[in-house]
Amino acid sequence: MAGYRLGVDFGTSTTVAVLRWPDGAIKPLLFDGSELLPSAVWRDPAGPLLSGRDALFAGRGAPDRLEPNPKRCVDDGAVLLGADETPVTALIAAVLGRVGAEAARVAGEAPTETVLTCPAGWGGPRRAVLSAAAEAAGLTAVRLVDEPVAAAHHFLRAVGDRLPVGGHLAVYDLGVGTFDASVIRRTASGFEVAAVRGLADAGGLDIDAAVIEHLGGAYARRDPARWRAMLAAETDADRRGLRQLRDDVREAKELLSRAAATTVALPVFSETAPLTREELERLALPMLSRTVEATEAAISAAGVTAERLVGLVLVGGGSRMPLAATLLHQRLGVAPVALERPELAVAEGSLFAAAAPTAAAPTVPAEATSTLDTEPISPPVAGRRGARRWWAAAAVAILLAAAVPVQDWLDNGQREQGQGSRVTGSASATPPASPSPPVSPVAAGVTLKGHSDLVDSLAFSPDGTRMVSAGLDSTVQLWDVRTGAKVKTLVKGAADTLAFAPDGRSVAGAYVSAAGREIRIWNVATGDVQTTMDDIGHTPVDIQFSPTGRTLASAHLDGKVRLWGPTNGGEYAVLTTARETAWSVSFSPDGRVLATGSSTFTGASTPDLGTVQLWNVATGKQTKRLDGFERAVFSPNGKTLALTTVTNAISLLDVASGKITTLTEQPTLHGGQLAFLSDKLLVSTDFKDAFRLWDLSTGRQVTTFGGEPVDPREGTMAASPRTGAIATTWNSAHVRLWKVTPT
Known part of the structure; x- marks a missing residue:
């Protein structure tokens, strides 16, 4: 093709562009002497949008008018810069317009064709935003190419x-x-x-x-x-x-x-x-x-x-x-x-990808x-519009137990994870009529025996292959879920609440002894104590690592939630909840938001009071408050927050819209624990039936399983979204594993 061709890799933080000359030579465009153009945009109330380093420089004086990463706003419709709402297409067009102007200056004429790359996973709406921005920027004959395809062409050349x-x-x-x-x-x-x-x-x-x-x-x-x-x-x-x-x-x-x-x-x-x-x-x-x-x-x-x-x-x-x-x-x-030069690979490859047969x-x-x-969810931002809300249907069928080796049972779950779900059992293709028959545990090796007293805490490793359990026998046991065998006694000491670190190499436990209350982090391989938080206030009820492992959150009986640095044991923030006792902590998948649940006991004649709060982890400030709820757990994609009331009825919060729907209004009287198996499958504890599985795409209960209905004491559970496994114990020194397999 005659004329100049422009290839553009519009990135989150920086944008790269290359120009192919009529003789076939390819040269990167320079912006203020650099191949990397900052994707930042600054809103001038009295003039045009500034982009690149000009935007960053102007942003030093008025940071509230700066958007450093427009690509992250592609779903938002508009962004509030200062007091002005600016369409996202205008933000992207400001960056692409700067690229087009530089290309025309270098070539002496406008390029005859522009190839613009985007993530392969972007759907039609996002591609439409990018195309509209390119048109608004005045780019000519724009074609979109998937970024990995462009990278592949560059690699082969x-x-x-x-x-x-x-x-x-x-x-x-x-x-x-x-x-x-x-x-x-x-x-x-x-x-x-x-x-x-x-x-x-x-x-x-x-x-x-x-x-x-x-x-x-x-x-x-x-x-x-x-x-x-x-x-x-x-x-x-x-x-x-x-x-x-x-x-x-x-x-x-x-x-x-x-x-x-x-x-x-x-x-x-x-x-x-x-x-x-x-x-x-x-x-x-x-x-x-x-x-x-x-x-x-x-x-x-x-x-x-x-x-x-x-x-x-x-x-x-x-x-x-x-x-x-x-x-x-x-x-x-x-x-x-x-x-x-990996930064240039996608932009250069885009020109060859566009020229190749499709x-x-x-x-x-x-x-x-x-x-x-x-x-994932981020704190509400004023002026942003058009946040996507997505629900996909998941067929859930109840099946009778099959005698499957534990290794095959686990491996199948890992291979099929993310494709919908069914509870292991008969070949029925649709949920059975209520009442649902109980599921049966997977055969062979799924009852874990190693504690000599009641088990009161369970936690799966991130990959679902291992599990830790804490019992009243003052031990923490490490299990290989693939074989059902106990690996070792990880800790000889009482730990009330457990949490695996995201890398699976360490475990945190709330440790209460005659000497005081501590949170300890143990090395899984050696059992050695890596970090100790020894001035933690009241007894911790719940602990959780952030998705990056850089923060450990703990909920305490004094109504406080504390944030710790797991590597140095230092407390760096204390969040005061709205009630006397903090019961739960749950990080959003990106680690930026922490959901806490708390309640106050008011007496036999007055309903207890509960409150769920959302916090900005970076600032320690509350961003949302939901009264009437006691516990909260984020779904794996962060779009849903499962809530329980003080009577343990269950509701669901759509985080993007703020809409709350009721899953069950009937008080369960006991339990209150929640765990997600996927974005559409929720497990809860219940006094009557011990444990329940919910299909959130239909809002219906799928089945009940496990437990001893005649026993008034609380059950404990953990779930692994990676493998579809559920571990439960109900007033027992043993732990049972259950299987939820994808369809």
């Missing part, structure tokens, strides 16, 4: 075309704000996306946040109020200080890809803090481990093994971290290929869609 028809290539794309793992299949007519796994809360920004939290744990004690004020960023001075800190952390992180140590300026204290590569890698490990798991899941979903891949290519600025390649090689046994559009399974289309 860089290393030689060695991908045969039917072959597969994996793309590991770690950007500033998001992560996508894709598997590309070559067909006779081009390339197609065979599978995608995305993480909306994994990127360079999240690693930066981990570093800031780490620095806060070490330095904030000097002036906690001042540190919290800077993080809250409610004044212009605090916004400038926070932006300076974030910029320094980002630059330090990039430097540590080449050096062993550096320093970070702390504007709050007017000094610098040392930061080593070892510290950075420790902080980044939980998030990077999740990206590796997502990559492995994408490969599996594509129906291939890592050994059969033609290559594994790293793109995106975040992939420069040496630890990313190391973890991938260790987990998959495949040496990743790091491109010389394969027929593949049918990508729903579970392979990037989680960017079902991104």
Whole structure:
């Protein structure tokens, strides 16, 4: 094609563009001397929108008018900048317009064609927003290309075309704000996306946040109020200080890809803090481990093994971290290929992808869609519109127990996770008429025996292969769920409440002894105590790690919720709930929001009072209050919050709309525990029937199971969304495993 062709990779934090000249030469566009154009946009009340470094500079004086990451707003319709509501299409158009103007200046004429990339998991509405923004920016003959397809074309040109028809290539794309793992299949007519796994809360920004939290744990004690004020960023001075800190952390992180140590300026204290590569890698490990798991899941979903891949290519600025390649090689046994300039790979490859024959559009399974289309909850933001609300139907059928080896039972759950669900049993295709028959436990090896007294706490590891249990015999036992065997006695001591860390390497437990109350974190491999929180106030009732593992939240009988740094044992925030006793803590999937539940006992003649509160974890400020509820648990995608009343009736909150629907109005009189098996399956405890399974897509109870109806004492449970397993105990020293398998 004659004329100039423009390829644009519109990113969360930075945008990259390349220009192909009529003679075939490809050169990156420079913006203020750099190949990376900040995607930031600033609203000038008296003039046009500013983009790039101009926007960042203007944002120092008026940070409330700055949107640093317009791509993250693609679903919002409009964003409030200062007092003005600005359409998201206008924000994106401001960035793309800057690219188009620079391309025309360099070429001396407008490009004849523009290729614009987007995540493979983006659906029609998001692609329409991007196309509308490109049109508003004045770009010519715009075509959209999936980012991993563009990356695959660049990879093949860089290393030689060695991908045969039917072959597969994996793309590991770690950007500033998001992560996508894709598997590309070559067909006779081009390339197609065979599978995608995305993480909306994994990127360079999240690693930066981990570093800031780490620095806060070490330095904030000097002036906690001042540190919290800077993080809250409610004044212009605090916004400038926070932006300076974030910029320094980002630059330090990039430097540590080449050096062993550096320093970070702390504007709050007017000094610098040392930061080593070892510290950075420790902080980044939980998030990077999740990206590796997502990559492995994408490969599996594509129906291939890592050994059969033609290559594994790293793109995106975040992939420069040496630890990313190391973890991938260790987990998959495949040496990743790091491109010389990974930031340019998608933009350059887009031009060849657009010129190549197009394969027929593949049918990508729903579970392979990037989680960017079902991104987690964030605190309500004034002026944002059009938040997506999505519910998918899930058929749930009750089946009779089958004698399946525990290993096969668990592996099947892992392979099929995310495809709808059924409780193991008969071949009925529809839910039975009420009352539902009880499910039976899976045969062979699903009753775990090892405690000598009642079990009162259970917790699955993140991958669902292991479980810990605490009993009144003052031991914590570690189990291999795949075999039903006890691995070892992890702890000899009483622990009332347990929680696995996201990386599965450690377990936290609330420990009460004659010497006082503590929270201890044990190394799963050695049983050694890694961290101790020894001045914790009243007895903890519930504990949970944040999804990154950087924060541990604990709910206490004095009505307080405390936030801890698990690596140093330091308390850095105390949240005062609305009632006398705090009962539950639950983090949203992105770790930014914490839901707490509390209640006050008012006496036999007056109903107890309960309140659920949502908190901004970064600032410690309440963002929402729901009276009349006592406990709350986030669904895996963060779109639903399951609530119980003080009488243990169950309701569901649609977080995006704020709408509350009642699942059951009938008081259960006992229990009050909730656990999600998936976004559409909820398990609850109940006095009469012990445990209940709910299908949230229909709002109906599927079945009841387990327990002893004649026994008045409380049952305890845990659930593993990864494997579809439920562990229960009801006034017993034994633990029973139940199976919920996907359909």
